Structure formats: structure tokens, C-alpha cells
Amino acid sequence: MAYSDKDISKDAVIVNELGLHARSAAKIAEIARHAKSNVWIIKGSEKVDAKSIIDMLTLGCTKGSNITIKIDYQPDIEVLDRIVRLVESGFGE
Amino acid sequence: MSDTQTREIILQGIGAAPGICVGKAYLVDKEGVNVVRRYAVPEDLLQNEKNRFRTAVKKAREELIKIISESSKEFQEHTNILETHLILLKDKMLYDKIIENIEQDKINAEWALKKVVSNLQSVFKNMSDPYFRERASDIVHVADRIMRNLTGAGTVDIKGITKRVILVAADLSPADTSQIQLENIMGFITDRGGITSHTGIIARTLEIPAVLGLEHSTHVIRNDDIIVVDGSSGEVIVHPSEETLVKFVKRRLKYEAFRAAILKGSHFPAKTIDGVTVSIMGNIELPEEVVSVRDNGGDGIGLYRTEFQYMSRLVFPNESELFDKYRDVIEVMSPKPVTIRTLDINGDKAISDSRHDDEENPALGLRGIRYCLKKPDIFKTQLRAILRAAAFGNVRVMFPMICCFGEILAAKQMFREAAGALEKEGARLNREIEIGIMIEVPSAVVIADLMAEEVDFFSIGTNDLIQYSLAIDRGNKYTSHLYHPLHPAIIRMLKQVSDVAKEKKIKLFMCGEMAGDPFNLPILLALGIDELSMNPQSIPVIKRMIRSLKAADTEMLLKEILKQKTSSDIMELLNNAYGDLVSEVMNGQMAVSSANQRAIQS
Structure with a gap:
């Protein structure tokens, strides 16, 4: 875990009407699944696992929420970028 | 967990539909957790x-x-x-x-x-x-x-029950009960619910014994256990002994003999000793129940609940589906009247299509006429089906949950629009039908005199009227004991509505549970209610009771009742005057909706 102490994260805003709901969380989880290490979604002081829909739902992100997407392992950077693009596109809804 | 328990266990619940059955338990383990x-x-x-x-x-x-x-x-x-x-x-x-x-x-x-x-x-x-x-x-x-x-239970598919069983469940939703092959159900047992819960109503109309509000039955009873259900006394016996079985089989024979005896006179009109005739009607939910109303001697349908066709499906029924069902009922009853209540979605009758409409408190939410006025397409589809079916018999339409004067005007406007559109299309219809409203919200009682100007009849829905007036959730086992039809406030409200109906010369009906309990009958007779509508199997008992009453006597009693301060005072007065007659009419059988009698006994 050579990169574990190196924080790699990006901020994003939830723009779609329904917020980070079950369908959109499922889309994030689908991308995060390909990461080799952990992918986190952070909102305020809460940090949840981006590979778990249930965990993401517990954040209760409504439209306009600011979130941070964070990875633990640098080679997962592509996963990070894809998630940010997905969130910013309003999950293609 | 394979210990085989064979000791007899007696459970006491609320007898919600009379009758006795013995059979094998079938657990609907919806809440397997x-x-x-x-x-x-x-x-x-x-x-x-x-x-x-x-x-x-x-x-x-x-x-x-x-x-x-x-x-x-x-x-x-x-x-x-x-x-x-x-x-x-x-x-x-x-x-x-x-x-x-x-x-x-x-x-x-x-x-x-x-x-x-x-x-x-x-x-x-x-x-x-x-x-x-x-x-x-x-x-x-x-x-x-x-x-x-x-648990290896497989998919618990109520649809798939193929043998005759007694259904045991924590609770049954209307969607569940609509899936059941009812001919395979001998009895109902649930942990939750009371006399006026949906399962209770279904069980009574279909004359299937039911004991509800048992709390722990799903923990005690296992699949295929032999159980006895006495829907009259509220007893459930698990693993009955030989003696118990003999006792209940005797009880069942006695009950059946009694039913047969009172059925004999039920096709004649219900006329009091002093010549007052009251029409005794049936409440139905499924079109098939119309047969039960006819067989029990009903003088018509006083309440045709139309929600069933909207439940447990993904799309709303179309006009022709509705028309077919309505026409079936109307033709079977013709020339007797069929009173169709328009869609009255409420808390426990959710259409699957509207599952997104989260409501904290559905009983106070978008239901009845409120829903229909908000969804004109759905409402007009139903009105069109009613108007077309009305050409085949004697039909009335009534709107539920009316609480404001404007709602009547808006509903009637939609009715006229639906009729006008049908006429333009050259469809066969009958628009000259009576239009009435349910009186089931306290505000409607208070402004009944205004509302009477716009309608042909009132039908008092006592279940909701009591629930809304006394702030009691009738499906809540913690408060259901506070549900008193004979609360002085309720009696006074009924009196007020009855006075308005007489003054404005419109017809007055009642279609709640209260109408089917012989114990309440003297009051209802004194109020001059023209039609009482009830679960079909209550019709013979009520007719028999009316034939033993004198309307003039009941009017005297009502004067006294209106002076009373508590429901127990009122019950005592009624009990002193008519208690013996009630038990005679019911043949010593504590049956049907005996909430009042239960309250007296306790």
C-alpha cells in the first residue's frame, strides 16, 4: 500500500433532481467495483463506501449536495475521474 | 427447532367474523424476519x-x-x-x-x-x-x-394455495387478500388488526370465520398444525384435544342450524310491529359477493366499494373492465338498487401505481373525492363506466370523503362532463341517476344542511365518521378499544344529520359497521334512517330484529339516550330495554360485529 497515505480526491456537486438515489448510487457502485482498492464518497464528516449502494444512500445526498470522491490507491485514478464525470453529468438522467 | 409440541394451546383474540372451522394452518410468512x-x-x-x-x-x-x-x-x-x-x-x-x-x-x-x-x-x-x-x-x-x-419456505405465494387451509399471518394487506383463492380458505388468523380492519371486513362479507389481533399467533402456530378457529368467541385452539374437537364441532353444528333458521324469513321485507319498513341492504367489495347479498335477502346494495379493481396491479383498470364488473352486479340485483361508491383510496388500499406518493398520515391525506378531483382522468373513466352500466338496472352513485361544499359541485360537474361526452359519442347510458354523498367527516355533519341542497341522499359511513370524530385509528390495537359507536357525540351527530335529511326531504342511508349490529338498531330505527347497509350475513339477523321492534318505542328511548353523558350509560339504557331481545334474536350467540356487547361484558 505504497500510496495509501497519499490522498487523491476530487469534489463534485450533485446536480440531478433526485439526488444520490438508488439508481444513481447503483451506477457509481458499478464503476467503483473496478477499482483495485477503496473508493470513498465523503459528505461533511461522513465517509461511505462507493462500492455499496446502501452505504451511499445513508448519506442522504439531495440535489445541490457537495461531495468529495476519494481513492486510496493512485492507479484507481481513472475510476475516480469516471465517477466525477458521472456525478457532474447528473447521472445521465 | 424440530421439537414437536402437541400440547393444546388456547389463544384469545378478537372475533372479527363469526363461524367455526377446524383445519390445517398455512403460515403466510410475509414478515419472516x-x-x-x-x-x-x-x-x-x-x-x-x-x-x-x-x-x-x-x-x-x-x-x-x-x-x-x-x-x-x-x-x-x-x-x-x-x-x-x-x-x-x-x-x-x-x-x-x-x-x-x-x-x-x-x-x-x-x-x-x-x-x-x-x-x-x-x-x-x-x-x-x-x-x-x-x-x-x-x-x-x-x-x-x-x-x-x-428458510426453504420458497416463495410464499398466496395465489398458489391449492388445499383447504386456515390462513395465519402477521397481517394481510388488501393486496394479499385480493390474491387469495378464497374458496381454499377456511378461516383467517392474524396478529394485528381488529373488527374493522380490512381483513375483518373481507372475512365477514365472505362468511369466513376470522380471529384477529392475536399478537403472537405467528410465533406459536406452525405450518400444518391442526387449529380450531371460533370467529364468534375469538378463540383459537392449537393442537386441540379430542374433547375440544368434539366441543367445537357441536358448537359449529349449533351455529349452522341457527344460521339456517334465521335465513328462512330473510327474503321478506323488514317491517316493525307498528308498520315501519326499513330497507336492509348489503355492502360488497367483490362483484361475486352480490350473490351473498341476494341469498341473504338483501333489498339492494347500499355500498359497492370499488377499490378492489384498482389494487395489486400496475396500471389503472380501463373503462370497459370497470363497466363489465359494474354491469354484472347491477344486472344480478336488478330491479333493486345498487349504490356505487366512487374510488376511495385510503391508507391500506394503495394502488401500486401511486406508490411514489408517500404520505405520513394517509387517513388524513389524499383519498376519496380529493384524489379523484386531482386525477380527473381516472375519475372520469370510472364515472363513464358507471353511467354506461346504469343503463342496465337501478343505480345510484355516491362520493366518499366529502368535507367541503365545493367538492360536491366539482364532482357533479365531472359527472355531467362524463355524461355529456358519452352522449356525444352516442353511447348507451343513463344519466338520470341519484347522486349522493358519504357523510363520514365531521365537517360534513356540521354543514349537512348546505350539502343537502345539492344531493339526492346522504349515506353515513360510520366507520370513518367515528374514527375521525373520536381520533381513533380503528386498525390500531392500542386504541381500537376506544372505538365506541355509541359515544354521545356520535349519537348527536347522527341525530343532526337525520334532522337535516328530514327537513330537506332527502333520503338517509347508513353503510358502516354500526348498521349491522342489532344492538344499535333501536337507535337507528328511531332516527328514521331509510336504508341500512351491512355485511351480507348480518342481513337476516337485522331483519329479524326489526320485526320484533316498535318504532314508537325506540323514539322514546332515543330521547333518553340523547341526555346521556357516556357511552356506557347509553349501552346500559339499550341493554336494559333491548338486551334480552338482542340475545334472543341472535339465539344466545355472540356473533357478528359485537363490539358493543364486548364492551358491556368487560
């Missing part, structure tokens, strides 16, 4: 336990994939939900957590599942946004599916 027990799993079998869980998830996954592939494109929204469920099955917070729990706590998979799910539920229940709060139910659905596969 609740009947799960915890047991320790030895170290060497933990791997086995985890595999058992994995297999259950795999089967659940296959089931979901099958359901999704069989769903048509029209139900895309529904399919989307199921696809989310599919992903949830393997969610770390659920799947991995459960495996972890089995391993760490050395417990059975069922208990681990239950534990993880209830933790998740509490997280979601505390969320402020209703959308996210509701997601707990998705997790529960997914968990239930895994649980059914774990």
Missing part, C-alpha cells in the same frame, strides 16, 4: 452456514432475474426497482456484513440477516428526507426474498 430464531453454529459448521446463505442469495438472484425477464416493457419503472434490488442483493453492507456476522458471532444465517437488516433499517428510519427514509423498504424486500430462500 420476525419469526426467526437465533441459534449458535459450531465452528466446524460455519463454512456450511455461510454457503447456505450464499445459496439463498443465489436463488433470490435467479428469482429476480426471472421476474425481470418476464416483465413487459410497460412496467419499466417497476423493472428498474427490481434491477436495483438485484444489485442490493450483493451489496457489501448487506451481503458481506451478513457473512461477517455469521463468522464472528457464530450464529445462523437467518439471525445474521435479521440483525444486519434491522440495523440498516434504523439508520434509514432516522433520515430526514422521505425518499431516503423509504429506501429501508427496498432493503426489507430484498432481505425477505433471501429469508424465504433460507
Whole structure:
């Protein structure tokens, strides 16, 4: 875990009407699944696992929420970028 | 858990539909999570336990994939939900957590599942946004599916019951009961619910014995246990002894003989000793029940609840489907009247299509006429079907949940528009039908004099009127004992409505549970109610009772009753004057909706 102490994260805003709901969380989880290490979604002081829909739902992100997407392992950077693009596109809804 | 318990167990619940049956239990384990027990799993079998869980998830996954592939494109929204469920099955917070729990706590998979799910539920229940709060139910659905596969119960499919059984459930929703092949059900037993719950009403109309509000029956009773259900006394006996069986078989024969005896006179009019005739009508929910009304000697249908065709389906019924059902009922009853109540969606009768409309308090929410006026398309479709069916017999239409004057005008306007459109299309219809409203909200009682100007009749829906006036949820077992039809406030409200109806010369009907209880009859007679509508099997008893009464006497009694301060004072007055007659009419049988008698006994 050579990169574990190196924080790699990006901020994003939830723009779609329904917020980070079950369908959109499922889309994030689908991308995060390909990461080799952990992918986190952070909102305020809460940090949840981006590979778990249930965990993401517990954040209760409504439209306009600011979130941070964070990875633990640098080679997962592509996963990070894809998630940010997905969130910013309003999950293609 | 294989100990075979054969000791006789007696459970006491609320007798919600009279009659006695003996048969095998069939558990509808909808809330399987609740009947799960915890047991320790030895170290060497933990791997086995985890595999058992994995297999259950795999089967659940296959089931979901099958359901999704069989769903048509029209139900895309529904399919989307199921696809989310599919992903949830393997969610770390659920799947991995459960495996972890089995391993760490050395417990059975069922208990681990239950534990993880209830933790998740509490997280979601505390969320402020209703959308996210509701997601707990998705997790529960997914968990239930895994649980059914774990316990080997298979998919509990009420539709698939093929042998004659007694249904045992924590609770039955209207959607559940609409799926049941009723000819296979000998009796109902539920842990929740009371006399006026949906299951109670269904059981009474179909004359299936039912004991509800048993609290723990689903914990005590197991599949295929032999049980006795006495829907008159509220007793349920699990593993009955020989003597008990003999006792109840005798009781059943006596009850059946009594039913046969009172049925004999039921086809004649109900006329008091001093010559006052009251029409005794039936309430129905399923078109098939019309036969029961006719066989029991009903003078018509006083309440045709139309929600059933809208339930447990994904799209609203179309005009021709509705028309066919209405026409069936109307033709069977013709020339006797059929009073059709327009759609009255409420708390426990949710259309699957409107599942997104989350309401904190559905009883005070968008139901009845409020819903219909907001959804003119759905309302007009129903009105068109009624107008067309009205050409085939004697029909009246009534609007539920009216609380404002404007609602009557708006509903009548839609009625006229529907009729006008049909005429333009050259359809066969009858628009000269009587239009009435349900009096079931206190505000409607207060301005009944204004409302009377716009309608041909009032029909008092006592169940809701009592619920709204006394602030009692009739399905809540903690408050159902406070549900008093004979509360002085209720009697005064009835008097007020009756005075208005007489003054404005419109007809007055009653179609709640209160109308079917012989104990209340003297009051209803004194109020001059023209028609009483009730569950079909109550008709013969009520007719018999009316023939033993003198309207003039009841009017004297009502004067006294209106002076009383409490419901028990009123019950005592009634009991002193008519208690003996009631028990004679009912042949010493505590049956039908005996909420009042129960209150006296306690």
C-alpha cells in the first residue's frame, strides 16, 4: 500500500433532481467495483463506501449536495475521474 | 427447532367474523424476519452456514432475474426497482456484513440477516428526507426474498394455495387478500388488526370465520398444525384435544342450524310491529359477493366499494373492465338498487401505481373525492363506466370523503362532463341517476344542511365518521378499544344529520359497521334512517330484529339516550330495554360485529 497515505480526491456537486438515489448510487457502485482498492464518497464528516449502494444512500445526498470522491490507491485514478464525470453529468438522467 | 409440541394451546383474540372451522394452518410468512430464531453454529459448521446463505442469495438472484425477464416493457419503472434490488442483493453492507456476522458471532444465517437488516433499517428510519427514509423498504424486500430462500419456505405465494387451509399471518394487506383463492380458505388468523380492519371486513362479507389481533399467533402456530378457529368467541385452539374437537364441532353444528333458521324469513321485507319498513341492504367489495347479498335477502346494495379493481396491479383498470364488473352486479340485483361508491383510496388500499406518493398520515391525506378531483382522468373513466352500466338496472352513485361544499359541485360537474361526452359519442347510458354523498367527516355533519341542497341522499359511513370524530385509528390495537359507536357525540351527530335529511326531504342511508349490529338498531330505527347497509350475513339477523321492534318505542328511548353523558350509560339504557331481545334474536350467540356487547361484558 505504497500510496495509501497519499490522498487523491476530487469534489463534485450533485446536480440531478433526485439526488444520490438508488439508481444513481447503483451506477457509481458499478464503476467503483473496478477499482483495485477503496473508493470513498465523503459528505461533511461522513465517509461511505462507493462500492455499496446502501452505504451511499445513508448519506442522504439531495440535489445541490457537495461531495468529495476519494481513492486510496493512485492507479484507481481513472475510476475516480469516471465517477466525477458521472456525478457532474447528473447521472445521465 | 424440530421439537414437536402437541400440547393444546388456547389463544384469545378478537372475533372479527363469526363461524367455526377446524383445519390445517398455512403460515403466510410475509414478515419472516420476525419469526426467526437465533441459534449458535459450531465452528466446524460455519463454512456450511455461510454457503447456505450464499445459496439463498443465489436463488433470490435467479428469482429476480426471472421476474425481470418476464416483465413487459410497460412496467419499466417497476423493472428498474427490481434491477436495483438485484444489485442490493450483493451489496457489501448487506451481503458481506451478513457473512461477517455469521463468522464472528457464530450464529445462523437467518439471525445474521435479521440483525444486519434491522440495523440498516434504523439508520434509514432516522433520515430526514422521505425518499431516503423509504429506501429501508427496498432493503426489507430484498432481505425477505433471501429469508424465504433460507428458510426453504420458497416463495410464499398466496395465489398458489391449492388445499383447504386456515390462513395465519402477521397481517394481510388488501393486496394479499385480493390474491387469495378464497374458496381454499377456511378461516383467517392474524396478529394485528381488529373488527374493522380490512381483513375483518373481507372475512365477514365472505362468511369466513376470522380471529384477529392475536399478537403472537405467528410465533406459536406452525405450518400444518391442526387449529380450531371460533370467529364468534375469538378463540383459537392449537393442537386441540379430542374433547375440544368434539366441543367445537357441536358448537359449529349449533351455529349452522341457527344460521339456517334465521335465513328462512330473510327474503321478506323488514317491517316493525307498528308498520315501519326499513330497507336492509348489503355492502360488497367483490362483484361475486352480490350473490351473498341476494341469498341473504338483501333489498339492494347500499355500498359497492370499488377499490378492489384498482389494487395489486400496475396500471389503472380501463373503462370497459370497470363497466363489465359494474354491469354484472347491477344486472344480478336488478330491479333493486345498487349504490356505487366512487374510488376511495385510503391508507391500506394503495394502488401500486401511486406508490411514489408517500404520505405520513394517509387517513388524513389524499383519498376519496380529493384524489379523484386531482386525477380527473381516472375519475372520469370510472364515472363513464358507471353511467354506461346504469343503463342496465337501478343505480345510484355516491362520493366518499366529502368535507367541503365545493367538492360536491366539482364532482357533479365531472359527472355531467362524463355524461355529456358519452352522449356525444352516442353511447348507451343513463344519466338520470341519484347522486349522493358519504357523510363520514365531521365537517360534513356540521354543514349537512348546505350539502343537502345539492344531493339526492346522504349515506353515513360510520366507520370513518367515528374514527375521525373520536381520533381513533380503528386498525390500531392500542386504541381500537376506544372505538365506541355509541359515544354521545356520535349519537348527536347522527341525530343532526337525520334532522337535516328530514327537513330537506332527502333520503338517509347508513353503510358502516354500526348498521349491522342489532344492538344499535333501536337507535337507528328511531332516527328514521331509510336504508341500512351491512355485511351480507348480518342481513337476516337485522331483519329479524326489526320485526320484533316498535318504532314508537325506540323514539322514546332515543330521547333518553340523547341526555346521556357516556357511552356506557347509553349501552346500559339499550341493554336494559333491548338486551334480552338482542340475545334472543341472535339465539344466545355472540356473533357478528359485537363490539358493543364486548364492551358491556368487560
